[in-house]
Amino acid sequence: MFRRLPEAAGAALAVSVDGQRVEVRAGDTVAAALLAAGFGHCRTSPVSGAPRAPYCMMGVCFECLVTVDGVGNRQGCLVPVREGMLIETQRGEREVGR
Amino acid sequence: MSVLAASQEHDIAVVGGGLVGAAVAYGLARAGQRVALLDGGDAEVRASRANFALVWVQSKGLGLPQYAHWTVRSSDAWAGFAAQLKEETGLDVAFERPGGFQLALSQAELETRAAQVNRLHNQAAELPYRTEILDRAEIESMLPGLGPDVVGGSFCPIDGHCNSLRLYRALHMAARLHGVRYLPSHRAERIACERGAFRLATTAGDVRAGKVVLAAGNANLHLAPMVGLEAPMRPERGQIMVTERVAPFLRYPVATVRQTDEGTVMIGDSKEEGTSPDGLTMPVNAVMASRAMRMFPVLGRLNLVRMWAGVRVMTADGFPVYDQSETCPGAFVVCCHSGVTLAANHALTLAPMIAAGRLDADLLGPFSARRFHVPKAA
Numbered sequence: 188m189f190r191r192l193p194e195a196a197g198a199a200l201a202v203s204v205d206g207q208r209v210e211v212r213a214g215d216t217v218a219a220a221l222l223a224a225g226f227g228h229c230r231t232s233p234v235s236g237a238p239r240a241p242y243c244m245m246g247v248c249f250e251c252l253v254t255v256d257g258v259g260n261r262q263g264c265l266v267p268v269r270e271g272m273l274i275e276t277q278r279g280e281r282e283v284g285r
Numbered sequence: 286m287s288v289l290a291a292s293q294e295h296d297i298a299v300v301g302g303g304l305v306g307a308a309v310a311y312g313l314a315r316a317g318q319r320v321a322l323l324d325g326g327d328a329e330v331r332a333s334r335a336n337f338a339l340v341w342v343q344s345k346g347l348g349l350p351q352y353a354h355w356t357v358r359s360s361d362a363w364a365g366f367a368a369q370l371k372e373e374t375g376l377d378v379a380f381e382r383p384g385g386f387q388l389a390l391s392q393a394e395l396e397t398r399a400a401q402v403n404r405l406h407n408q409a410a411e412l413p414y415r416t417e418i419l420d421r422a423e424i425e426s427m428l429p430g431l432g433p434d435v436v437g438g439s440f441c442p443i444d445g446h447c448n449s450l451r452l453y454r455a456l457h458m459a460a461r462l463h464g465v466r467y468l469p470s471h472r473a474e475r476i477a478c479e480r481g482a483f484r485l486a487t488t489a490g491d492v493r494a495g496k497v498v499l500a501a502g503n504a505n506l507h508l509a510p511m512v513g514l515e516a517p518m519r520p521e522r523g524q525i526m527v528t529e530r531v532a533p534f535l536r537y538p539v540a541t542v543r544q545t546d547e548g549t550v551m552i553g554d555s556k557e558e559g560t561s562p563d564g565l566t567m568p569v570n571a572v573m574a575s576r577a578m579r580m581f582p583v584l585g586r587l588n589l590v591r592m593w594a595g596v597r598v599m600t601a602d603g604f605p606v607y608d609q610s611e612t613c614p615g616a617f618v619v620c621c622h623s624g625v626t627l628a629a630n631h632a633l634t635l636a637p638m639i640a641a642g643r644l645d646a647d648l649l650g651p652f653s654a655r656r657f658h659v660p661k662a663a
Contacts, residue, residue: 233530233548258586259531259586260529260588279532280530280531280532280548281529281530281531281532282531282532282534283430283531283532283534283583283584283586283587284430284534284583284586285586
């Protein structure tokens with residue numbers, strides 16, 4: 188659904204999304220990287236169970252919550268990717284221990 | 286129809302639309318009274334916006350055993366009260382009574398707590414509830430994830446909690462369904478007793494009623510003397526911190542930490558002198574957060590989403606004041622700190638007495654403000 192702009196030219200990095208190796212670019216946020224890599228959603232709603240995807244991309248809507256390096260409910264659009272980062276999509280509500 | 290003309294039809298005016306006033310107004314309307322519920326504006330200092338939603342028994346009654354009985358009566362009535370509200374409004378106020386804890390983070394705290402519980406049990410042969418002191422191992426089996434600093438605590442099997450925001454909404458909705466006329470932005474400023482009826486001068490004009498109930502929290506201090514009553518108050522500031530929502534992990538409410546039915550964790554563990562709800566006292570917040578994390582280390586990983594301060598309604602001795610005026614019969618005062626815990630009593634027991642024009646002396650006599658008239662020793 189999303190294509191990178193031709194002038195976007197960050198260095199290639201690799202992160203893990205739900206255990207799967209994914210190529211991203213330096214300078215991406217986690218949310219942008221997920222969208223660019225074709226992930227249709229990053230979590231399911233704790234209320235209805237419906238899939239949710241990054242939306243506002245500026246820290247306001249909290250739709251892009253993901254688990255980053257073991258910490259749940261991080262706002263993916265506010266976290267820059269890092270080589271080797273462990274990203275996990277979320278199902279329902281955050282668990283207190285992660 | 287003007288407010289003045291309409292207000293002539295009120296049997297009774299309740300001053301204060303918080304949890305206490307709304308519960309009383311609801312109970313009065315159910316008892317057949319035509320009720321006006323006078324409330325302030327949106328920016329008023331309201332205790333009801335900063336409560337912790339506990340329906341709490343342990344510790345209640347030290348120094349006044351009748352308060353323990355009054356509290357247990359309400360705790361016992363709460364399940365039926367919540368069911369009644371749900372039937373009438375469709376709102377589930379999420380009442381649960383799994384028992385509750387107070388946790389000690391040092392041996393000294395535990396000894397202080399054990400001494401309190403001991404005094405409570407010694408003071409009245411027939412204290413209507415028990416609070417047990419438990420050691421760390423016993424608590425750990427009930428509260429997984431307990432921090433290593435918790436040395437023990439107290440547990441009372443009839444403690445519980447609810448969703449107090451929904452309670453507030455349910456009481457207002459139920460009151461209106463029973464015909465209560467809600468008058469927001471009508472802050473009562475003066476009350477006069479005229480020929481057996483009351484005229485209340487409010488910020489939005491006069492309201493008249495045959496009887497009046499003062500349920501205005503700390504403002505009762507100034508309002509009560511206008512109708513021959515008294516309500517000695519000493520407001521107390523408290524702060525609340527709330528985390529993001531997480532999957533259920535805390536099965537029992539703790540006096541200072543509880544997980545709501547919606548998944549947020551509330552932390553409320555402060556008492557400060559002062560009447561301003563404005564602003565936060567960061568060193569106090571830091572202690573609150575630190576103590577909560579020592580009780581449940583997993584909380585340290587959660588994001589806080591809100592924190593705010595409020596002012597507790599507190600009488601001079603901490604016990605409720607329920608009185609009818611001797612010089613202006615028909616004027617009642619209702620003051621208490623525990624507006625959530627006592628909501629069932631206020632709606633189901635107190636309001637029918639007010640509707641009938643007489644407070645039961647056996648049940649409520651101990652809560653008269655006449656108790657403050659003990660001559661001081663020379």
